[in-house]
Amino acid sequence: MSIDFSGRWAWAEVHTGLIQHNVAIVAQRVAPAQVWAVVKANAYGHGAIPVAQAALAAGATGLCVAITDEGVALRRGGITAPILVLSEQPAEMTEFLVGYGLTPTIASTRGAAVVARAAEAADRKVPVHIKIDTGMHRVGVAPAEALNLARYIQSFESLAIEGIYTHFAVADEPSHPANEKQLSLFNDVLAQCAAAGIEPPMVHAANSAAALVNPDARFSMVRLGIAMYGLLPGPAVAEQCQGLIPALSLKGRVSAVRLVEKGEAVSYGLRRPLAATSLIATVPIGYADGVPRSLIDSDIQVLVNGVPRSLAGTITMDQLMLDCGNDFDVTVGDEVVLIGRQGEHVVTADNWADALGTIGYEIVCGIGERVFRRYQ
Numbered sequence: 001m002s003i004d005f006s007g008r009w010a011w012a013e014v015h016t017g018l019i020q021h022n023v024a025i026v027a028q029r030v031a032p033a034q035v036w037a038v039v040k041a042n043a044y045g046h047g048a049i050p051v052a053q054a055a056l057a058a059g060a061t062g063l064c065v066a067i068t069d070e071g072v073a074l075r076r077g078g079i080t081a082p083i084l085v086l087s088e089q090p091a092e093m094t095e096f097l098v099g100y101g102l103t104p105t106i107a108s109t110r111g112a113a114v115v116a117r118a119a120e121a122a123d124r125k126v127p128v129h130i131k132i133d134t135g136m137h138r139v140g141v142a143p144a145e146a147l148n149l150a151r152y153i154q155s156f157e158s159l160a161i162e163g164i165y166t167h168f169a170v171a172d173e174p175s176h177p178a179n180e181k182q183l184s185l186f187n188d189v190l191a192q193c194a195a196a197g198i199e200p201p202m203v204h205a206a207n208s209a210a211a212l213v214n215p216d217a218r219f220s221m222v223r224l225g226i227a228m229y230g231l232l233p234g235p236a237v238a239e240q241c242q243g244l245i246p247a248l249s250l251k252g253r254v255s256a257v258r259l260v261e262k263g264e265a266v267s268y269g270l271r272r273p274l275a276a277t278s279l280i281a282t283v284p285i286g287y288a289d290g291v292p293r294s295l296i297d298s299d300i301q302v303l304v305n306g307v308p309r310s311l312a313g314t315i316t317m318d319q320l321m322l323d324c325g326n327d328f329d330v331t332v333g334d335e336v337v338l339i340g341r342q343g344e345h346v347v348t349a350d351n352w353a354d355a356l357g358t359i360g361y362e363i364v365c366g367i368g369e370r371v372f373r374r375y376q
């Protein structure tokens with residue numbers, strides 16, 4: 001049974017059919033490489049379990065998360081597909097990694113030894129993926145030390161090297177020379193390992209941008225994040241993202257209306273005296289829900305009754321107010337679209353990101369826990 005009452009006149013709608021559509025497009029594009037769906041950060045705000053289910057149904061063969069807790073939550077939600085945890089975890093979490101059958105990333109001898117001990121204690125052979133730092137400089141073993149680490153991992157009966165991978169720093173800028181450099185360092189490591197008889201079945205480097213843009217980066221699987229949600233990795237790869245459709249809408253209802261006289265102003269700071277007497281509509285969603293307070297300084301508008309409306313004043317923690325001008329028909333209960341389509345108009349998370357100087361990722365990840373997700 002699905003509960004579709006948000007308990008509140010503000011909610012997000014996530015269209016899992018569009019997640020499937022997006023995964024299927026990419027899966028077809030990258031085949032025979034597999035797609036592992038990146039569902040970290042509550043699936044970029046979309047809801048980890050429903051998105052994982054949709055992605056797997058559409059052809060993804062594994063999942064990636066950032067932290068142990070996220071993997072545990074997926075297992076508890078009934079997900080049985082492989083789940084790769086994308087960086088080394090605190091030693092205290094190792095028993096959960098092993099106990100819940102999550103696939104650890106190994107990037108150091110210390111990390112390898114910790115996982116090996118827990119695997120031995122549980123009497124399991126645990127598949128691991130080695131992460132190579134080819135230039136992102138966030139996590140990963142240095143290329144020069146990769147072979148030694150692989151050999152060290154091999155020395156443990158309780159570990160199996162299932163994968164080896166890296167991550168690009170500028171995949172969303174396809175012409176940036178760092179992409180070539182990282183790929184070539186990664187290929188060197190693969191060749192060294194192969195010469196030493198180490199040829200793990202899963203080799204991967206590509207995030208969404210690299211998967212869509214660079215066939216040489218696909219190897220045996222791609223780690224598909226942002227594109228699965230129908231958002232752009234960056235403006236330079238917009239062309240390769242054609243056909244992908246945003247899966248999340250952010251909506252609400254008008255909770256109150258009032259006429260405010262010319263010269264009066266609305267909300268904290270009374271920042272913007274009205275040029276004319278206007279209908280002001282209140283919507284019960286605010287910055288605690290992930291509607292950035294700085295939107296007031298952008299040209300982003302919110303849709304009500306098919307018409308784009310400007311913010312009338314400062315966005316508060318739980319509510320915001322729209323200037324509906326002389327449209328006195330706007331009334332309590334009218335549907336409000338902050339992100340999504342209404343009538344002819346569409347506002348996307350990427351529009352918000354452009355207006356705020358950030359990326360769509362941050363917008364959707366920022367949608368608060370308080371916002372109920374409705375699934376379609």
Ligand SMILES: *Cc1c(COP(=O)(O)O)cnc(C)c1O
Pocket residue numbers: 038040086167206207208209223224225226227233
């Ligand atoms: C988040 C992440 C991804 C997914 O990146 P997108 O740009 O969202 O496709 C892939 N790999 C790693 C290591 C990540 O941290």
